[in-house]
Amino acid sequence: MLRAFLAEHDAPCPICGYNLRGVMLDICPECECPIELGVSSSSSSLGAWLLALLSFAMPLSFDLLIGTMMTIGVIMSAGENPEGVFLMVSLVALTMVSVGMLWVLVARKRDWLRMARRKQWKLAWGFFVGVFVVHLLVGVGTFLIAR
Template sequence: MTDHPPAHADPPADSGAMLTAFLDAHDAPCPVCGYNLRALLGNRCPECGRPLVLAVGTTEPRLAAFIAGLVGLSCGLGFSAILLAWVVTEALFGRRGFFPSLLELALLVAGAVVGGIGVLAWVRLRRRLGRLREAAKWGWAGAAWLTGVTFPVLFLLAVR
């Protein structure tokens, strides 16, 4: 048996004291409910009860490229998944004898799968993206948009 703490140990015991010391001298809103935590004792927001930690932040997270890419991929996923659900529902339960072509179905399925995998991969790679230079980030964001909208655009061309 060793006394090493587990990899995901609780915050060190003195972090509560540092939080108290910081709030003793500073106004700070609760990040959840906005309650002013100045002079707080303990480590829970008295208004909403959430546990609080003292943390280091950045004033300039530069998340714009990440968010832009996420929006592009999410658009592709949402477009394809919603239309796919509608097309399948209509084909199975609709009254008009409507049935999509195999090509249209394939493009919607491809758009939903690529969009879904793209969103997951994009979120997982966020930290790696954050380390790139700004121009490279926007290049990847553009690639994410292309990936997201390719199958929806092909679908729109196919149904015309």
């Protein structure tokens, strides 16, 4: 099938760009990398999905670490500073949301890839900006309660 395809079509080598038309081998004659015939889809690109995943994975370790420290602090001080309680509740909630969203993104990866690419990127950037803004609001909220 590879030979039949290359007999009639121009196709650049994916590694060196050499035109493989008419090549009768299963390696590129220019760079000797193995070549094969395949079916691909522009929807299978994982870029937007990875951005969505990173939006929740990046702050997760921070939220988990600081959230745990705040929980210990709140227990030790018997919940006397309201800003500590606010920060603890916020970070524990953010940790749970992040874990939940990571689980949904991994479990429903196929559904994600079926969406139009434009929609994938819109959603991924929406997650990224949304997570940032929510963290900013938690910071501002903690500062305002502490004053």
